[in-house]
Amino acid sequence: MGIFTKSINDKKERFEKRGSRRNRWIVLAIILIAVLAGLLDYPVVWNKAADWLNQKTPLGLPHFFGRPFRLGLDLQGGTHLVYQADLSNIEAKDYNDSMQGVRDVIERRINIFGVTEPVVQVNKAGSNYRLIVELAGIKDIHQAIEMIGQTPALDFREERAASETETILADQKQIKEKFDQGLSVSEDEQRRLLEDPYFRPTALTGRFLKGAELSFDQSGYQTQVNLQFNDEGSKLFEDLTKNNVGKRLAIYLDGVPISAPQVQEAIAGGRAQITGNFSLQEAKDLVQRLNAGALPVPITLISQQTVGASLGQISLNQSLRAGLWGFLLVLIFMLIYYRLPGLMAGLALLVYIALLLAIFKLIPVTLTLAGIAGFILSIGMAVDANVLIFERLKEELRAGRPLSGGLEEGFRRAWPAIRDSNLTTIITCLILYFIATGLVKGFALTLGIGVLLSMFSAIIVTRAFLRGLAGGKLEGWRKVWGK
Amino acid sequence: MNIVGHRKIYFAISILLFLASLVALILWGLKFSIDFTGGSLLEVEFLKERPSNQIITEWLADLNLGQVNIQPVEDKGVILRLKDIDENTHQGILEKLGRPDEIKEVSFESVGSLIGNELKRKTIWAIIIALIAIILYIAWAFRKVSKPVSSWQYGLMATVSLFHDVFITVGAFAVLGHFRGVEIDLPFIAALLTIVGFSVNNSIVVFDRARENLLKTRWDKFEEVINQSINQSLGRCINTSLTVLFTLLMIFFFGGQSIKYFALALIIGVVIGTFGAIFVAGSLVVAWQKFRQR
Numbered sequence: 001m002g003i004f005t006k007s008i009n010d011k012k013e014r015f016e017k018r019g020s021r022r023n024r025w026i027v028l029a030i031i032l033i034a035v036l037a038g039l040l041d042y043p044v045v046w047n048k049a050a051d052w053l054n055q056k057t058p059l060g061l062p063h064f065f066g067r068p069f070r071l072g073l074d075l076q077g078g079t080h081l082v083y084q085a086d087l088s089n090i091e092a093k094d095y096n097d098s099m100q101g102v103r104d105v106i107e108r109r110i111n112i113f114g115v116t117e118p119v120v121q122v123n124k125a126g127s128n129y130r131l132i133v134e135l136a137g138i139k140d141i142h143q144a145i146e147m148i149g150q151t152p153a154l155d156f157r158e159e160r161a162a163s164e165t166e167t168i169l170a171d172q173k174q175i176k177e178k179f180d181q182g183l184s185v186s187e188d189e190q191r192r193l194l195e196d197p198y199f200r201p202t203a204l205t206g207r208f209l210k211g212a213e214l215s216f217d218q219s220g221y222q223t224q225v226n227l228q229f230n231d232e233g234s235k236l237f238e239d240l241t242k243n244n245v246g247k248r249l250a251i252y253l254d255g256v257p258i259s260a261p262q263v264q265e266a267i268a269g270g271r272a273q274i275t276g277n278f279s280l281q282e283a284k285d286l287v288q289r290l291n292a293g294a295l296p297v298p299i300t301l302i303s304q305q306t307v308g309a310s311l312g313q314i315s316l317n318q319s320l321r322a323g324l325w326g327f328l329l330v331l332i333f334m335l336i337y338y339r340l341p342g343l344m345a346g347l348a349l350l351v352y353i354a355l356l357l358a359i360f361k362l363i364p365v366t367l368t369l370a371g372i373a374g375f376i377l378s379i380g381m382a383v384d385a386n387v388l389i390f391e392r393l394k395e396e397l398r399a400g401r402p403l404s405g406g407l408e409e410g411f412r413r414a415w416p417a418i419r420d421s422n423l424t425t426i427i428t429c430l431i432l433y434f435i436a437t438g439l440v441k442g443f444a445l446t447l448g449i450g451v452l453l454s455m456f457s458a459i460i461v462t463r464a465f466l467r468g469l470a471g472g473k474l475e476g477w478r479k480v481w482g483k
Numbered sequence: 484m485n486i487v488g489h490r491k492i493y494f495a496i497s498i499l500l501f502l503a504s505l506v507a508l509i510l511w512g513l514k515f516s517i518d519f520t521g522g523s524l525l526e527v528e529f530l531k532e533r534p535s536n537q538i539i540t541e542w543l544a545d546l547n548l549g550q551v552n553i554q555p556v557e558d559k560g561v562i563l564r565l566k567d568i569d570e571n572t573h574q575g576i577l578e579k580l581g582r583p584d585e586i587k588e589v590s591f592e593s594v595g596s597l598i599g600n601e602l603k604r605k606t607i608w609a610i611i612i613a614l615i616a617i618i619l620y621i622a623w624a625f626r627k628v629s630k631p632v633s634s635w636q637y638g639l640m641a642t643v644s645l646f647h648d649v650f651i652t653v654g655a656f657a658v659l660g661h662f663r664g665v666e667i668d669l670p671f672i673a674a675l676l677t678i679v680g681f682s683v684n685n686s687i688v689v690f691d692r693a694r695e696n697l698l699k700t701r702w703d704k705f706e707e708v709i710n711q712s713i714n715q716s717l718g719r720c721i722n723t724s725l726t727v728l729f730t731l732l733m734i735f736f737f738g739g740q741s742i743k744y745f746a747l748a749l750i751i752g753v754v755i756g757t758f759g760a761i762f763v764a765g766s767l768v769v770a771w772q773k774f775r776q777r
Contacts, residue, residue: 074741080556104599122595123524132524132594307562308555310536315739322737326730333726380727384684387722394718417691420624421684427620428613428680435609436602443673447680 026464034351037358069361071136072117072368075316077308078136081145083299085129086255088194090201090297096122099129101207101296106131109147117366117442127187131299134307136366145301152289153254153298154206157199158240159247168197199250199257204240206294208233210270212287217275223283227272227290234270242266253286255298319372327353327379334383338390344465345386345458352382352457359449371446378450385422385458388414407466411459418455425451484717487710490766497647497763500755504654507661513653514660516550516668521596522566525573526589527580529559539563542579546572550666564594597669606672610679614642617683625690628697632705632772640767641686647763648682648756649675655751659744670745678752681727685760689716693765706769713765724757 083106090098099122107120110133119134133148160168175189185193210230217224229237240249241263250260251274259274278286309316331349334342356375360367367375393410401409429448433441486493534542536553539561543551552564568576573591580586621638628634652675659665692712700708728750735746 077554080554080562099595100600103595107599107602119597120599121521121597123592124594125590125592130592305556305560310552310554315537315741319734319738319742322733323730325737326733329729329733330726333729337722380730381681381684381723383726384719384723387719387726388688391719391722413695416695417688420621420691421687424617424620424683424687425680427616428683431613431616432606432609432676435612436606440602440606440609440672440676443676447677 023464023467026460027468030351030461030464034354037351037354040361041354041357070364070366071309072366072371073119073134073136073307074310074368075372076136077306077310078134080303080305080307081133081135081148081301082123082303083131083133083148084302085131086298086300087129088191094203095129098205098207098296099131101205102131102299105151105207105295106133106148106299109151110135111441117368130302145304149301150289151295151299152206152286153252153296154209154290154294155201155252155296156204156237156240157196157201157250157252157257158244159250160198160200164200165197168192168195172197199252199260202236202240204229204233204236205296206290207296208236209290209294212290214283214287215273222275223278223280225274225278225283225286225290227274229270229272231270234268237270237272238266238268323372323379330380330383334386340469341386341390341393341462341466344469345383345390345462347465348386348457348461349379349382351461352453353379355457356450356453359453360446363449365445365449366442367446368442371442375446375450378447378454382450382454382457385414385418385454386462388417389458389462404467407463411463415459418458422451422455484714485710486713486762487706487766487769490762490770493762493766494770497759500651500654501647504651504657507654507657511657511661513657514664514666516666517552517564517566517594518550518597518669519667520566521594522564523568523573524590524592524594525563525565525576526556526591527561527563527577528587528589529561529581530585530587533559533561539580543576546575546579547664548572548576549664550668560589567593614645618642621687621690625694628694632768632775636768636771637686637690640764640771641683641690643767644686644759644764645679645682648678648752648759651755652678652748652752656748659747665744665747670742671748674745674748674752677749678756681753682756682759685720685756686764688719689713689760689765690768692716693768705772709765709769713761717761720757720761724753727753 085099085102087095087098103120103122107118110118110120118136119132121132123130123132171192172195175185175193178189179185179193208229210228210233212228213226215224215226216222244263245265246263248260248262250257251272252258261273261275327349331346334345336342338345356378359365360375365371389410392414393406396406396409397403426448429444429451432444433448436444533555536555539553540551548565548568550565554562554564556562563576577586577588618635618638618641621641622634625634625637656665656667656671660667689712692715693709696708696712696715697705731746731750731753735743735750738746
């Protein structure tokens, strides 16, 4: 009997030793990753040390891979662009609506670049309607400007009655004569001069466009572009075609008519076809541009300036310092209340912060002040998973369980709560990220990453650290573990 | 602590706070900042040296302009975004910024809100879908404890608790807006979303304990089991809230001006949320069960 129990005990001991040996590797790996992440966050330390070493020895160490944080407009500033909108073919009552459409389409375009939280605002200067676009950071500016510039303006116009055309043409001739004679011309008259005498603009513009695709006509040679409008647009299109049967409907792109087919019948379902003299490449380009969003009116870039951070260095430093103090308080609290496990949780938190900042740098995530505040908050929340585990641990120890068993039980029983609460947060973040735009999207991204990482930090990191200590000399010192 | 037994008192407190918030919102409404309402844009160039944002803020302080967004432009310019102002205020600002030989006004225009209709629409949709997803997930995760209360109820009660937390926080800002002129800006929205996440977390932790206990004991002692679960979760709820409050209080008292009220929103939300999780959420489930029994 004795031999058997001894060999079983031996086996158990060897198994436990192997487990604790594996745990040591995990702890080492964690520390290594944390140090790497820390250096990525703040390569100045490495660089200074490398420079110093390079002077003293012929080693020639390179500088650490340095990438700056991507900061938002409020923290770093960026480029301030102003676009003038050409509203000459829109009626005054539709001005605001059209500008809103322009704003939304441009914002959508910029957001293709990822989450950068740009500022997009309609701007009215006198009688001029403009759009202000502010983009943080400098790397993608030219690309962004190019993309904005390439946004096509699409609108549909109906044919005017012959008498109307004549009136406008006559008016325009009169105004031109006035102009040629050197007389001053009023604003209304200027606008009249720019009006299209043949086609009247309608409410159907690019903002109702859902998508475009390439197609070929029946002969197979002529390339066409098929437009699909959204629900509102389909209705407008149906009404437009119904009211204009037998007349022409002109399709204007960037203020230039590219096609004016005759309407045969009312068209429901919102599918329209543009047949122009497109080469295959032209059609492809057009489809791509239209799919990224079509403006209701054309816009031109009239000014480009660099703007600084709206927040100022002082405010930023204050907030960061406050965050650091908050973190310190959290650490002290954990230490007092949970003692040794609290200390381990504190270390795990440091690892968490280093990793989180490194991820923000790598993805990259644009940090605004609200984003940083959220990050500081997520530190407090990362403690949550740890608290759940420690509360369980206390219960187990109070019930008389030995330390390693208590640890494992604590982890096991805390897991469902950690899993469920973090999963619901992650589900919410996923939904917010994919459906919402702008600020909400950015927030969802930061919080989602923070929560995922905090789960990892509590489960793997804290557990590894604690397991490392269990079975060691400190195990017997119950006071340190909390009663 | 007999929490569930005294639930009438706690429900009363909750309802009182809720009504107070409702009254505040109806009476005073919310003060929206220029992020939402749009306003005016003033671009000024300093002919000599451009002062820092801090100094400009000080100069404009006694004009009571509310939120003023200051952005340096190129070398010598400054763009000020502020609420709609009349001509007198406009001139007053120019006077404060400098004498006619020190500054030059480049432009004075109006700007729209930072929030497009698309963002508003999409955010509301996203929140609705997220809430449904949460209820579904909780219903599934708690499927094993479908008696005496169906697992849907847990999700529903968590959502009710959530509304309670967010509504009272918004109500608090209606009061602050009226008496202290505190404005609601874009980061406030982010704060509300954080409170939502936090509130759901709290509810789930309490319910998780209940689930564990219910699986172990008989469910005909429902009220006692829920009460016991809440008591057992007290430690965790209070500690987590405390740690979060530490960081928030630091930011509120020592952080920059611009995120002061963001931190305040979160502080109110966390405090109410903790109260809600401990005193209201579990009791709601019990109350529902008793109501169904009748």
